[in-house]
Amino acid sequence: MKYLKKWIMLQVDLDSFHARGAVYAFALKMTFRAVILAFLLNIVALPMFYWIGLTSMPVAEAILLSVAFSWLFGGAISGALAYVMGQVIRDLSLSRAEFRRLSRTDTLSGLLNRRAFAEALENAGTSASLAIFDLDRFKMINDSHGHSAGDEVIKTVSRAITTVFQAPHTVARLGGEEFGVIIQNSTSDNRLMQVEILRQVVEQQVMTVNGAALRTTISAGVAEFCPGRGADEVYSLADRALYLAKALGRNRVVHEREIPERMSQTRPATDLSPATDAA
Incomplete structure (x- = not known):
């Protein structure tokens, strides 16, 4: 048997x-x-x-x-x-x-979750960019309008991301107000331009939640996949670029190659180690 x-x-x-x-x-x-x-x-x-x-x-x-x-x-x-x-x-x-x-799916946004995104990072190839997005001052939305309003903002921004980044790009919600996108093909400059397009789309959106008009912006850090660079290193560079975008005033996109130059625009005590932002 x-x-x-x-x-x-x-x-x-x-x-x-x-x-x-x-x-x-x-x-x-x-x-x-x-x-x-x-x-x-x-x-x-x-x-x-x-x-x-x-x-x-x-x-x-x-x-x-x-x-x-x-x-x-x-x-x-x-x-x-x-x-x-x-x-x-x-x-x-x-x-x-x-x-x-x-x-493998985030239930609120319908996007991939962090676990699935981590798997995708390992198979991204070398002709790709990693962009990590963070909603600016998201905590203020939750505190002022309630978590249901925050959930609607998450859903609206998720739809905007998937509109700008359709297949073959990989889109995920990494947790809270943080999102990640693996941008495939094209050139590094074109991939960076797509991230800037998304920033502008989100900035111009007006969301009506429970009768209140809400707006939000995003900050983004971008890093490149390249031969000899592992997924962890790419993620770390994108995370540092995101932190710098926050330090420079939010609502902007920072590429990894800008880190040395942009450092001079921040206060001397700025530390590029990933840190928890007040959103």
Whole structure:
């Protein structure tokens, strides 16, 4: 039984069971194999039964009869069982796919979560930029208008990000008011321009929440993926650029290459180590 279970599992690829056609194909395949197995067992068993006197029917006739019964009864029964089993496997497949999607999705924004984004960072390639966004003074919105208003702002900004950064770019909410985007293809300057476009889009948006008109802005830090630079280093550089954007007054985009130059524009005590901002 253990070997039979293992053999059946080898025939099942859960990712291919999303379509109903896969269930019919699985049932047909399992039915055919069950009938062939039953036929082979009959060929082995019938001569033995005839030899020990358990049947008086000639072996040739018995084999022909067994073929008919194998397809008629065995095929029908095994086909029905295989179809039911296929439906169960399909339900499990869909449930697993949904669980996988939910485990990688931020429920409020509908974007990828930090876990899924971390996986994407490891596979970003070298022709890409990482942008980390932070909503400016988001805590003031929550304190002044309530967390429900803050949630609506998160949703609105999320829609703006996905409008500017469609596939093949990867967009995620990293937690709280922080977002991340892996910007693919094009040139470094063009990718940076897209981040600036998003900043302008968010700046110009007016959101009406519970009768109150709300506006927000974003600060962003951008760093480049390049050969020999790991995902952690890219993230750290983008985070430092974001911190500098906050220190320079918010509502701006800072690229990693600007860090040395921009440092002179901040107060001497500025520390570029990632730190928690008051938003």
